[in-house]
Every structure is written in structure tokens, then in C-alpha cells.
Amino acid sequence: MGISLCLSPAWIEKRTLEEQGGAAPQDQMRESVPTVPGLVAEEMSQKLQQSDGKSELYFSFGVIADIQYADTDDRLNAWGTRMRYYRHSLCLLQSAIEEWNKEIPCPSFVLQLGDIIDSLNYKNKTSKILLKCVLKQIEKMNAPFHHVWGNHELYNFNRMFLTNSALNTKHLEDKSIEASANTKLSCHEDANPDHFYAYHFSPFTKFRFVMIDTYDLNTVEKDVSSARYKETEEFLRVKANRSPDRFQDYEAHFLNFNGGFGKDQLDWLDRLLTFSDENKEKVVVFGHVPIHPESKKRACLAWNYRDALAVLQAHKCVVCYLAGHDHEGGYCLDSHGIHHVTLEGLVESPPGSHAFGTMYVYEDRMVLHGRGRTRSRVLYYRSNE
């Protein structure tokens, strides 16, 4: 069986509207104010003023998603539902960096949640040159960027290129815990395009950040000789054979622009989170594609999101999952107390607006200060007792 999930945008739009119980005007599709923790701005300032003895800022970090820069006129997305401001996204990145650099203290690092340039560059043969432009802006940041790989990285480049490029930030991995752990916690020592792209780091005592590869399995990379292709093919064969009806009716997220997790990555994640549990760390996991169905609006969901969720929910250390991919953004608090935040996409921010944030990390909570379309939220940690 060849791998093919290619569904037309028209089909996807129909599916999405069906999921929502019929056609809805754009403004009705907007997120309503959450009634669960993950409070919005007005409540946030009130909460921050409460003197609860836990006001010492540990550190902060920047978040930004779906820059999707291209030297192309503005145009609607493939579904004709939302405008994308391709050239302007570079100016917005520049101003986000200027703002972060002015903050005191400066964010310790920035999470770039994937889709740094758009696939239009591939068609225009401008992928490498425009990636350089974006990276030139990023060099102005006074703190390291951690680069996630989204679908557009894989449309523009192959893994060999990405592995050898500045978009590979695995050198920022924390290697210091290997000696104290009884098990291997670095997923791969050597840079190898056959491997999934994932790593972890600890910017502050008892806090760990884990990047996961939501395109470990995917249909974007067409290298039929790769182990990844074979695993993807087998995964989709089993999935489709198991219950074709469900696949059709409910699994609307089995689309080419999403991807999934292989067994090796899920095992590695489980081992790492076991270490963090034992060491009473708080862990923020991040990747391009959302892994909770309620944290996004559209069909943007990892294929085997249930497997990834099961791993995260099995470990009390996990407090938050951060993603991009769905440019409208989203949020939910899952049944285990993990916050799922989907960041609004920069490329859909018109001139005068914005989409990035700074997350402030405290003993008992993280506070997201969102700019422009990015919503501000207070994320209290679940208890890890």
C-alpha cells in the first residue's frame, strides 16, 4: 500500500463543519472564554496581585508559532477562511524579538513552535534564502531559540538538510542527567536524519522542557527506503484495517498535514518522564501539532494523539503541553490537570496586531502574557504529590 491521505481542502472544510453541527459563521467559531483554569486577561491581573507568598519569578521564556514567512502577497488559506500575511510575518518576528530583548529579565529562551517558513517558498525555489532571512532576525535575540519542526519545515527541506541546519537545536539538550539516571535519557547521541527530532533541557532547578516530534510518522517525507516511511505505512495500514468506519467518520484528523509518534519516541518520552517524576520536576512538553481534541478548532491533531496523551497523563510531572499548527489557537485543561495551550499563528496576524507571548514561571503557576491575538492565561500546576 502506498501512503496517501491526501484530502482536498474542500473535503476537510465539509468535515469540519459537520463536526461542528453545521455551517457556522466565522465569529461564532471563535473560542469562548474558558471557565476552567487557564484564565483570561482580566482575571489574570487580579490573580497576580494576590499576595500568596509565591510571587518570586523563577524565569521566563518566549513563545511564538507558525511564522510561515514567504515573500508572497497576502492571500487566504487553502480553505478560503482566513487571511495569511506572508511578508508581514517577518516584521512581526522582528518586533517580537525587539520586545523580548527589552524585557527585564530577558526571557531565558524562546520556543519557536514550528512552520518557520511557508511551503510556498518550495514552489518559488526560495526556501534556503528566505530561511536565512528569518534566521538572521533570530540571531538578534539575546537568548537561544529552540526550533520545533512542523509540516512546513518538511515541505521545504528534507531531514538531512534540517539535521545539518541551524533549525536543529538539539545541541541545547541537557546531558547532565545521564550519569545520575539509570537509563538512557538522550534519545540519540548522533545527529541522524533517520531519528526522530526530540530532546529535553532544564533551564531552572526542578523544571524540564521536552520537545517532541509530531512528524515522527508522516506522509510528507516520501523516502520509501526510510524506516520512518515503513513504520508510517504499517501504522496507517493497521489503523485503516482495524476499523475503517471509525476512520471515516471520526478520525477526521488523519490528514497529510498532521503526523504521529512512533513507538521508540513514545518509549523514550515515557522513560524521560519517569525520571522527572522521580525527581519531582515540573515538565512542559512542546511540539508542533496539538495532542488534545479540545485544544484546537480544526482538524489539527496528531494522528495517534491518544498514545501521546496516555504517556503524558501517566506522569504527574507534566504540567503543560504547548503547540502551534492551528492558527486560531486554543486551550483546554485535560482530565489529569495538564494545560494544553495552542498558540495563535503569527502568519494570520494582520498589520496592527500580533501573536506571541512571554511565559512567566513561578513556584505554583505559569503566567502567559499574550500579545495581539495571543490570549493571556494563568496556568496553575496540578499537584504532583
Ligand SMILES: Nc1ncnc2c1ncn2[C@@H]1O[C@H](COP(=O)(O)OP(=O)(O)O)[C@@H](O)[C@H]1O
Ligand atoms: N477545514 C478547515 N477549514 C479552515 N481552516 C482549516 C481547516 N483545517 C485546517 N485549517 C487550518 O489550517 C491551518 C494549518 O495550516 P498549515 O499548517 O499552514 O497547513 P496548510 O499549509 O496545509 O494550510 C490551521 O490554522 C488550521 O486551523
